[in-house]
Every structure is written in structure tokens, then in C-alpha cells.
Amino acid sequence: MLIDDQRFHAYLADLVAGRREACIHHVDALLAQGATARELYVDLFQASLYEVGHRWETGEVSVATEHVATAITEELLGRVFPQVARRAPVGHRAVVSCAADEFHQIGGRIVADTLEGMGWDVDFVGAGASMAELVDCVMRAPADLVAVSVSVDAHLARMAQTVRAVRAADPRVPIAVGGRALGHDGAARLASLGLPGVHHVPTLEALEALLTLEAFRP
Numbered sequence: 754m755l756i757d758d759q760r761f762h763a764y765l766a767d768l769v770a771g772r773r774e775a776c777i778h779h780v781d782a783l784l785a786q787g788a789t790a791r792e793l794y795v796d797l798f799q800a801s802l803y804e805v806g807h808r809w810e811t812g813e814v815s816v817a818t819e820h821v822a823t824a825i826t827e828e829l830l831g832r833v834f835p836q837v838a839r840r841a842p843v844g845h846r847a848v849v850s851c852a853a854d855e856f857h858q859i860g861g862r863i864v865a866d867t868l869e870g871m872g873w874d875v876d877f878v879g880a881g882a883s884m885a886e887l888v889d890c891v892m893r894a895p896a897d898l899v900a901v902s903v904s905v906d907a908h909l910a911r912m913a914q915t916v917r918a919v920r921a922a923d924p925r926v927p928i929a930v931g932g933r934a935l936g937h938d939g940a941a942r943l944a945s946l947g948l949p950g951v952h953h954v955p956t957l958e959a960l961e962a963l964l965t966l967e968a969f970r971p
Contacts, residue, residue: 755788756796765801769814771821773828780829790837790870794863795957798826802859803933806904823859830862840872845897850878850887852912857904860932864900867957871964873898884915888922896926898964900954903932913946929954929963 760779767775783793802822809819849865851858858880865877878887891899899919903912916928931954935942939953954960 755783755786756792761797761800764797765804768801768822768825769805769808769818771818771825773825776825776829777832780832784833784836790833790866791957793833794830794866798829798859799863802826806857806933823857826859827862830859830866834866837866837870839870842874843872845872846874846876846894847898847900848876848878848887848891848896849900850882850890850902850915851880852901852903852908853884853887853915853918854881854911855903855905855908856880858902860902860904861900863957864902864931864954864960867960868898868900871961884918887915888918891919891926892922896923898927898929899923900929900931900960903930903934906934909934909942909946913948916948916951927952927963929960931955931960 760783764776764779767779780793780797783797805814805819805822808814809816847865847868849861849868851861861877861879865875868875876890876893878890901912901915901919903909912930912934916930919926919928928950929952930943930948931939935953935955937955939955943951943953952963954963
């Protein structure tokens, strides 16, 4: 395993300190040693931002630190994405978005990149988009999946409103929701929010398992 605890914590220390060039060096070294985009997305980028988010929630780091870490990670995503192996187009379209008014889009970016690598046509609706903008994107052309990311507990209600707006616009489209705010009991939390039939995708593996269903096959 290339991204062991020592490497992860060295990268995390540089990320929290806002040392952009050092973070780039970590990622370039891992790529040169054969790390896959999946490993970097999950074991480095996602894991480190979850830790930064936890430290922000507990008051250990400032919101400025969290914003800088997010900006560095977005740049690194753009550096790694060309390494994603692309499959042939499968003829499916996905709309990937954050919850309405959410400003944390890394999780959505990772899902969008993963789907593109699997041959999907993807429209990524970035952070800060309104509910109306997301619904317009869903209605622009037939969608085979809408994936929504929610990172902050306080945004769960807006996520639920987002899902209901998408469902009202297109009752048939499958909807998947993931993100740190849902935790490990995401399916129960979705049910408690009154969102039956919405898929909880806590990991990229869960997303890929969902896409093996008959409805998503090319």
C-alpha cells in the first residue's frame, strides 16, 4: 500500500499548513510510484479533507485553513484526472451536484471523474448552484442518474429539498446521495428525512455496485 499512515500524515500536515508545492510533490511522487487515481482520490484527498473538516468542526483549524485545503485539493484533482483510465462511452448521462447552496464540491468532483472514467457523459453542477439551476440541468436532456453530495450536517435539510425538487422534475430518474454529512448510517438518515427510494453511496465501491444494476447497463 503506497499511501501508508506515515505518508498520509506527512501530506496532511502540509495540506493543513497550506504548503501547496509540498502537496504537489507528494502527489507527483505517488503517481511516479504507481499510485492509481482511485487510491489518491479516496485514501489521500477524501481522507485528508474529512480530517480537515473534523478539525474545523471541533475548532482546531480555522475556516480559512479549510478553504485553502479545499483549493489545494481541487488543483490536485485536476492534476490527477488525466491519469484516470477511460472506458468506451456507455451511452448513459449523469448529473452530479452538491446539495443546493453547498460550497464543498470535492466529493461531487470525485464522483463525476469516476463516472467519466466509466464511460458516462457527465454534467457536473458545481458548488453554490441553486436548486433551480440543478433542476434545469436535469431537464436539459434525459438523465440516467442524479448524484448529490452533502458534506455538512447543517445542509442535510437543503439536500432533502434538492432531492425532492429533482424527483418532482423527473419522477423516474434514479438518485444517489453521498458525503460526509450522512456518515455510515446514511440509509437510515435518508429514510428519516423522508427520502424513500434514494440510494446511499458512501464509497466509490458502493457507487460502482449501484451501476451494475440492470437499469444502468449499456
